[in-house]
Amino acid sequence: xxxxxxxxxxxxxxxxxxxxxxxxxxxxxxxxxxxxxxxxxxxxxxxxxxxxxxxxxxxxxxxxxxxxxxxxxxxxxxxxxxxxxxxxxxxxxxxxxxxxxxxxxxxxxxxxxxxxxxxxxxxxxxxxxxxxxxxxxxxxxxxxxxxxxxxxxxxxxxxxxxxxxxxxxxxxxxxxxxxxxxxxxxxxxxxxxxxxxxxxxxxxxxxxxxxxxxxxxxxxxxxxxxxxxxxxxxxxxxxxxxxxxxxxxxxxxxxxxxxxxxxxxxxxxxxxxxxxxxxxxxxxxxxxxxxxxxxxxxxxxxxxxxxxxxxxxxxxxxxxxxxxxxxxxxxxxxxxxxxxxxxxxxxxxxxxxxxxxxxxxxxxxxxxxxxxxxxxxxxxxxxxxxxxxxxxxxxxxxxxxxxxxxxxxxxxxxxxxxxxxxxxxxxxxxxxxxxxxxxxxxxxxxxxxxxxxxxxxxxxxxxxxxxxxxxxxxxxxxxxxxxxxxxxxxxxxxxxxxxxxxxxxxxxxxxxxxxxxxxxxxxxxxxxxxxxxxxxxxxxxxxxxxxxxxxxxxxxxxxxxxxxxxxxxxxxx
Numbered sequence: 001x002x003x004x005x006x007x008x009x010x011x012x013x014x015x016x017x018x019x020x021x022x023x024x025x026x027x028x029x030x031x032x033x034x035x036x037x038x039x040x041x042x043x044x045x046x047x048x049x050x051x052x053x054x055x056x057x058x059x060x061x062x063x064x065x066x067x068x069x070x071x072x073x074x075x076x077x078x079x080x081x082x083x084x085x086x087x088x089x090x091x092x093x094x095x096x097x098x099x100x101x102x103x104x105x106x107x108x109x110x111x112x113x114x115x116x117x118x119x120x121x122x123x124x125x126x127x128x129x130x131x132x133x134x135x136x137x138x139x140x141x142x143x144x145x146x147x148x149x150x151x152x153x154x155x156x157x158x159x160x161x162x163x164x165x166x167x168x169x170x171x172x173x174x175x176x177x178x179x180x181x182x183x184x185x186x187x188x189x190x191x192x193x194x195x196x197x198x199x200x201x202x203x204x205x206x207x208x209x210x211x212x213x214x215x216x217x218x219x220x221x222x223x224x225x226x227x228x229x230x231x232x233x234x235x236x237x238x239x240x241x242x243x244x245x246x247x248x249x250x251x252x253x254x255x256x257x258x259x260x261x262x263x264x265x266x267x268x269x270x271x272x273x274x275x276x277x278x279x280x281x282x283x284x285x286x287x288x289x290x291x292x293x294x295x296x297x298x299x300x301x302x303x304x305x306x307x308x309x310x311x312x313x314x315x316x317x318x319x320x321x322x323x324x325x326x327x328x329x330x331x332x333x334x335x336x337x338x339x340x341x342x343x344x345x346x347x348x349x350x351x352x353x354x355x356x357x358x359x360x361x362x363x364x365x366x367x368x369x370x371x372x373x374x375x376x377x378x379x380x381x382x383x384x385x386x387x388x389x390x391x392x393x394x395x396x397x398x399x400x401x402x403x404x405x406x407x408x409x410x411x412x413x414x415x416x417x418x419x420x421x422x423x424x425x426x427x428x429x430x431x432x433x434x435x436x437x438x439x440x441x442x443x444x445x446x447x448x449x450x451x452x453x454x455x456x457x458x459x460x461x462x463x464x465x466x467x468x469x470x471x472x473x474x475x476x477x478x479x480x481x482x483x484x485x486x487x488x489x490x491x492x493x494x495x496x497x498x499x500x501x502x503x504x505x506x507x508x509x510x511x512x513x514x515x516x517x518x519x520x521x522x523x524x525x526x527x528x529x530x531x532x533x534x535x536x537x538x539x540x541x542x543x544x545x546x547x548x549x550x551x552x553x554x555x556x557x558x559x560x561x562x563x564x565x566x567x568x569x570x571x572x573x
Contacts, residue, residue: 001056004063005133008049009072013040014126018070019050021130021147023195025367026054026144029191034059034480036558037367041304042222043444047075058188060332060367060480064562067183068136070129074099085198087182091132091174093125107136107178114173119166131167135174136181139188141167146483194369194402198362198477199224201333202292204372205340206264207236210379211290213263215241215249220304221360222266222294246271250278250291258420260410262344266292268286269311270301274312276318283323285405285420286445288347290340296358296376297556306556307361309476312534315355315502322442324350324449326457327504329357331479335501339376340379342502346456348382348447351408357503357558359529361558362477382408389414396427400440404448454505459512464496470572471521473547475500478527478559485564493572500535506542515543523572527551527564 007018019035027033031054042044053059066083069076071092081090084105093111094100100108109132115124127148134141140214141164148163150313174181196204203225206214213232216226230240239256243249249265256263260551267275274295282289295311297303315327323550326346330336336358343354384392393408395416406427411418419429424441426432460473464486470493474482483496489495498514500507509515518524526536526547531554534545549571559567 001183001184002053002059002063003055003067003137003183004051004053004065005068005070006049006051006066006076006080006083007070008047008074009046010045010070012044013072015050015072016412017047018130019127021144022133023366024054024132024147025139025143026052027195028146028192030193031056031368032193033195034061036062037364037392039305040559048075048077049076049080056189058382059484061484062558062560064560068133070133071097073097077101089136089178089181091129091136093453094523107174109170109177110172111170114169114202115166118169119162121162122168124163126564127163127166129197130172131170132174134167136178137172137183138181138185141171167340188386195366196333197224197364197366198330198333198336198358199364200228202336202340202356202358203228203232204328205337206290206344207232207238208337208374208377209341209344210262211238211264211344212242213239214263214265215243215252215263216258216266217243217246217249217271219246219268220294221296221307221358221363222268222292224363225266225292240323247278250275250289252288253289253488254278254282257289258285258411258418260385260413262288262290264290264292264344266294268294268296269298269314270533272311272318276320279325280319280321280323281422282353283319283321283445284422284424286351286408287420288351288408289353290343290346290347290356291353292356292358294363295357297554303556305360307359307477307529308554308556309357309359309478309529309534309559310531310554312475312503312530312538315357316538318355319353322354324444324446324453325356325504326352326354326502328354328455329476329501329503330362331476331499331501333362334369334372335479336362337372338376339501344544345380345454347376349380350405350453352449352453357476359477361529367480376402384409385413390414392416397429398425398427398441398444400427400444402448403452403457404444404446405493406444414459421423428549450505454508457502457505458506459507459509459540460498460500460514462496462498462512462514462517464490465494467494467520468517469494469522470568471496471498471518472568473498473500473518473524473526473535473539474528475503478529481559481561481564482527484561485568488561488565489568503535503538506538514559515545518545523549525549525568525571527559527567529553529558
């Protein structure tokens with residue numbers, strides 16, 4: 001069993017309400033769920049969709065084929081009818097669309113009429129549609145009723161019952177009028193699974209890692225991190241500041257970090273452009289900071305609500321001057337959770353900026369998991385505080401050390417003065433002009449730290465054949481679709497995926513000789529969502545290896561499983 005439901009319509013028609021509710025029903029029923037959204041940069045109108053894929057087996061990416069289309073407008077039919085599976089169905093309300101479709105795979109359901117008759121208001125039409133889909137799938141309404149009670153708890157019993165009645169009306173109509181529905185559902189396990197989006201998982205990881213200040217200016221696709229942390233801020237003691245712009249956002253975070261707490265900011269490409277001077281400041285004064293860069297297609301405003309992996313080199317080189325940094329790129333919400341924790345640990349330990357690269361696809365997509373193992377989290381306070389700080393006979397903020405890591409004292413917690421300056425400085429933080437000190441400081445903060453940081457960078461994950469003839473190399477949000485493509489092709493091919501989630505410093509071969517896997521393969525393909533093959537170029541810079549086969553997508557849309565399989569087959573014949 002592997003089904004997909006697509007809800008399409010204009011912004012403002014309740015597409016996300018139907019999609020979110022169905023996703024929760026499927027995940028609470030014990031199914032594996034993957035969802036993704038496609039939406040335009042407007043509050044009303046345009047064409048948007050919400051796609052839900054669910055199965056008794058793990059699913060990690062969208063399919064091209066759709067089994068049920070919920071068409072809230074005519075454009076959804078025009079654009080997506082061709083995606084229907086052989087037994088697929090389109091459900092719609094002819095009174096809303098002002099058109100009757102006399103085709104065997106169309107089911108006209110009077111959403112509005114049923115909503116008014118059974119719920120007392122047209123506003124219940126999306127609840128009718130949700131109930132109808134569950135009826136078509138042969139599922140009962142027990143879990144949906146639980147969800148409706150949770151969602152409308154504050155609105156009172158009358159609103160709850162109106163929604164339940166509407167859902168039952170849609171369910172009954174579908175059961176009676178869709179005898180041809182031939183969806184074979186695997187028995188639900190009734191073991192609910194955790195359903196989480198990339199942004200929410202990242203926000204959860206940020207809170208669990210002890211972040212106390214998050215400052216940002218809203219910018220798709222990173223805004224969801226701020227809204228998630230805001231929703232939990234009071235409970236966990238996190239201050240969230242919506243700054244007037246991205247320059248202020250990064251400087252607020254730097255100020256908070258200097259004052260002694262873990263701090264973070266998040267943005268997208270245009271906002272990140274405004275942050276580059278702040279990133280350089282963090283490099284000079286060696287202040288820990290974590291930055292989320294939610295990638296979207298550029299240049300300029302580009303496709304503000306679409307996805308791309310086009311800012312790897314931007315993140316790698318952002319900020320004038322030379323200083324250490326770390327680049328991480330989670331491929332799943334689970335990786336986002338744990339890499340948020342690692343980002344803070346590395347930032348605090350080495351007193352550097354750490355950049356987490358996500359994108360719209362990962363940010364908005366939802367996956368099911370059995371839960372996060374909180375025992376794997378690491379929290380070490382690397383700062384010098386209180387009595388330990390006061391006990392130091394002498395304090396130099398930028399003291400020369402064998403590791404390049406100087407004591408990071410918290411201002412105001414001892415008699416010592418914590419001096420920092422954006423100009424080149426000596427061990428105590430005072431401005432200097434001499435060449436000798438400059439050389440020593442560059443050696444300290446760059447050459448001594450970088451080898452140590454690199455030792456902490458994990459190698460890529462190998463999935464599939466241990467000695468493959470074909471290897472697909474990818475990074476970041478390509479994880480799920482590449483893994484599913486490997487699963488499908490491995491039935492007839494010797495194939496594997498190498499997925500990088502820790503990008504810079506480039507991982508060494510010491511613990512896992514991944515370069516041997518690549519070099520021994522007959523065909524090595526680098527797949528990524530940008531036009532110039534940025535990761536392939538980074539690998540050539542760092543290892544000398546040049547991919548002869550590349551797959552690049554740069555239309556603002558993510559790969560489907562079928563699309564990636566087709567691209568791989570084009571290279572291997």
